[in-house]
Amino acid sequence: MLDFLLGVGVLASLYGIVAIALNLQAGTTGLLNFGIVAFFGIGAYATGIGSMHGLAWPLSMLIGMLLAALAGLGFGRLGSQLSDVYWAIATLALAELLRLVALNSGGLTRGANGISSAEPFFSGLGSTGTDLAWLALSGAVLAACALIAWQAIRFQFGRTLRMVRECEPLAAALNHDVTGAKVRVLVLSAPMAALAGSLYAHYISFIGPQELAPFVTFLIWTMVVVGGMGSIAGVIVGAFLVELLYGLTRYIHDITGISATSSAGLRVLVVGACLLGFLLFRPAGIIPERLRRIDASS
């Protein structure tokens, strides 16, 4: 039971970091990124490929974050040209492209077999000790990312981003650099997702194309929507709730005795129903974004 909760805690923290990154883009800026898993995957594969070639792990991690920032820059430049729906499609295509490359470049990524040589952390501490140390590490990184995100959008930059979200032409008309704001928020958030991916590769000691599937993007979206778009505290709560729910559904198979494939479908179904339910009945999420009221009449 403890091990289960610790495992959920670590995964929730790691995905929570990605959710914070997505929240900066989608929640605060209104950028519909349907390919957030690409940034996560860049970090994870940088760590995996680096470990295959004997690179020190901090270096691989850093390279991953840099590459993700570059990808964020590219995504952002693309965002300057396109309206939101088209950009959403483009991000989905880019993420799928990355997954195809991971699947088909056997020499670089070992294809469908994936890479399992990422150095495990805290391996001398025993099973529970390792998980506790991981929870501390991932929790600390989550807290740091939350702090960075919070600091970034507290002041003028955050107000610009929200104006882009609410009414892009207005932001442009008021002489805000809309493209620049989008690029900056992507370059800020992409390395967070890459860091989470890199830690994930170390935690699981495995990275394969399956980890880049659209389902991961969908899971992160569910966390953001359930928690509350635009609300950092909400997104963290959402990450833990959704990951707990997703973790618990693993036991449906043991309790009810339905077949393994049925329960795999059921697990996905539960998360999907969760997302649809929140979109329909509580679109602001569990902890809605709180905006300071400005008394315009005085």
Place this chain on the structure above:
Amino acid sequence: MAEVIARTLISGSEVALIAVGMTIVFGVSRFANVAQVEFATLGAYGVLLAGSVVGGGIVLDSVLSIGVVGALAVVFYRLLFVRLLKRDAATAMIGSLALSIVIGAVILMLTGPDAKTLELPLERGRDIAGALVTPREIWIVVIGVAVLAALLLVLRFTSLGRSIRAVSTNRDLAQATGIDVRRVTDIVWCISGCLGALAGVLLAVDSQISVEMGFSLLLPVFAAALLGGFGSVAGAIAAAYLLVFIENLAVHIDFGQLVGSTSAHLIPGYQPAVGFVILILILLVRPQGIFGRTARRA
């Protein structure tokens, strides 16, 4: 070359049917429905189900399946998308991603992950101008082209078609001139469900039935709808055939021979990537598509 053209006509028809469904729904509902491709999956599994329940032969089973999926599309629209669209197109798009994952999960739960095939008699291929095609494949092309042509004629020359075009062009104005906008929207969703399901049936006859069959077509379909200019039916059809042609050509061309070195082919696993790359290039160069008018942000 004849082989490339034959494959283009076959899979192009399938992609075109789904892309047209996506594009007419975009016309009346103003969002890109990710779940559109799942209508194909539903249609294919529908034939399988009808085969075991009704067993009226492939034609009757297909008609039943297509009809049910058409009705289902209207149900999805009424129960889900009407509410999501009240917020905005972005919410509807997230919801459609969720719906497509949920549909996949339900099918996985009910039937398991193994690919299935329809029990059809084996056919001997015939050599037509150098391409080996079976009579069944000829039927696929004939049905696909006939349905697409019929749809174009209906849109062009009937009063229903005029109403659909009016609602797509300007919803409020259409309403003001006395068109029953709700009914027209329902009909368009129904048509898009039927077209998707038909594509699924053709795919099932052509190859096999799997949970991912729809989702794997998402990017070519998006690319076709985009290249055609969202909302333009003729554009989507032309773009679908063009894209599939380029995809097939890309894996058939011997790039080594072109530059005069040893034989070098594109890995077949990268075939879908060709579509993505074209998609991203289109988005960069001409986001409104070849036939469309506006897509760039204001």
